[in-house]
Amino acid sequence: MRDNGAALHPGRRAGPGRLALLAAAAGLACAALAGCAGAVAGTGKTPAVCAQAGSITRLVIHRVNGLPQNHERFSFPARITVTSPSRAQSVARALCALPVMPSGTYACPADWAITYRLAFATKARRFAPVTAGISGCQDVYGLGAVRWTARSPGFWHTLAQAAGITPAGEAVFGGTMP
Numbered sequence: 001m002r003d004n005g006a007a008l009h010p011g012r013r014a015g016p017g018r019l020a021l022l023a024a025a026a027g028l029a030c031a032a033l034a035g036c037a038g039a040v041a042g043t044g045k046t047p048a049v050c051a052q053a054g055s056i057t058r059l060v061i062h063r064v065n066g067l068p069q070n071h072e073r074f075s076f077p078a079r080i081t082v083t084s085p086s087r088a089q090s091v092a093r094a095l096c097a098l099p100v101m102p103s104g105t106y107a108c109p110a111d112w113a114i115t116y117r118l119a120f121a122t123k124a125r126r127f128a129p130v131t132a133g134i135s136g137c138q139d140v141y142g143l144g145a146v147r148w149t150a151r152s153p154g155f156w157h158t159l160a161q162a163a164g165i166t167p168a169g170e171a172v173f174g175g176t177m178p
Helices: 016-033 085-097 154-163
Strands: 058-065 079-082 114-121 130-133 139-141
Touching: 058 085, 058 154, 079 085, 079 154, 085 114, 085 154
Parallel strands: none
Antiparallel strands: 058 079, 058 114, 114 130, 130 139
């Protein structure tokens, strides 16, 4: 049996140009799924939010509760908009300073499926959102390599201060059970 790409489209032959196009499309899809979409074009390393942290003018914080049946209670709304450029920039810098999550197997605490979607913007553009989990391994997605906050509780303090949430700290973001 000849491998001519016909399995992709039965009854249709795929030439070398078409196969190259399919390979490029698959590569782009993999890069997007891996979180590389937030990288600055041309560098391949520095996430756009980090490269332009000093230009950020706004941050929208949106809490996502993946297990609403747990009925956690929070002392602040599920959506907060930070319009102070200096406060939004401080959160971007704190995110970019987080360590990359090391490879390996971890025994993480229970994951209550509460995440925070952080959407940054400058006057000229919006960035791909960053998602930070408050429980479990406390992983952070959207800045290229997966980062984590488990060893950097100061991040949550910075986020709380920027949002005007008191008391400023990690515990307030997890909510309380009834």
